Amino acid sequence: MAQVDVAKLQRQLDLAWSQIANLKEENATLKRTIRAALAYWPKILPEDLDLKVEPAEKEPWPERSEHFDRIREDLLEVIVSLIRREGKAVHYDGIIRAFKVQHPAAYNNMKNPADTLSRRARELRDAGYLVSPEGEQGLFFIGKRLVVESQF
Secondary structure, X not given: OOOOOHHHHHHHHHHHHHHHHHHHHHHHHHHHHHHHHHHHOOOOOOOOOOOOOOOOOOOOHHHHOOHHHHHHHHHHHHHHHHHHHHOOOEEHHHHHHHHHHHOHHXXXXXXXXXXXXXXXXXXXXXXXXXXXXXXOOOEEEEOHHHHXXXXX
């Protein structure tokens, strides 16, 4: 009886899935190109030719990037230190400036740091780590979950 090299089969399977994904993307690009070309050069195509492109499934950013987990942790530390120092709710602007000072490498690696950091702050608020005073956009204070989990 022949032995099966599971690791080799897994590599082959991974390669096949990667090739399928590349072919699907190439097929979609070709279909979009043909549709665009038909606008400039009308041509009668066979009826069975399908130029529809299925929309790609988009995962939410938090699932697409583990990098955001680290940003969230660092951002939460920055926000908590600001709140402790100032003794009041902190605004996006102060949070972004403090993050830039305390984590310059992470800040400089972001394409749009203000947008990224504000989104992560809202995620922390939605998760219960922070709260926003009612009617005040862009202000954050320590949330119940942070108090309970860290004995703040």
